[in-house]
Amino acid sequence: MVFISLFFSPIFSYHFILLQLQLQTTLELYINFDEAREAKTNGTFYKNPFDKGLRKNLRRVFGDTPWYLALLPSLREPVDPEYPFSINDYMEQHV
Numbered sequence: 001m002v003f004i005s006l007f008f009s010p011i012f013s014y015h016f017i018l019l020q021l022q023l024q025t026t027l028e029l030y031i032n033f034d035e036a037r038e039a040k041t042n043g044t045f046y047k048n049p050f051d052k053g054l055r056k057n058l059r060r061v062f063g064d065t066p067w068y069l070a071l072l073p074s075l076r077e078p079v080d081p082e083y084p085f086s087i088n089d090y091m092e093q094h095v
Contacts, residue, residue, distance in 0.1 A: 023061070
């Protein structure tokens with residue numbers, strides 16, 4: 001158990017920083033590195049257009065719900081999918 005937590009802690013931290021603090025994916029991080037490098041060679045400053053600061057980034061990800069409620073499981077029923085597919089119907093037809 002300790003090994004698993006030691007293994008996943010850096011991965012979790014890395015993605016928390018990317019998604020919550022900077023509001024970007026791993027792919028966007030590398031794109032932004034290139035953009036920042038190009039801006040630096042041109043003598044300008046590059047800022048990620050989606051990075052609005054810590055508080056606004058967290059609000060964009062979690063909404064107006066308090067942060068601690070986002071860590072709890074949801075009690076809402078899932079939204080009906082846009083496509084009329086049910087795994088139960090599929091299993092009845094193919095089993």
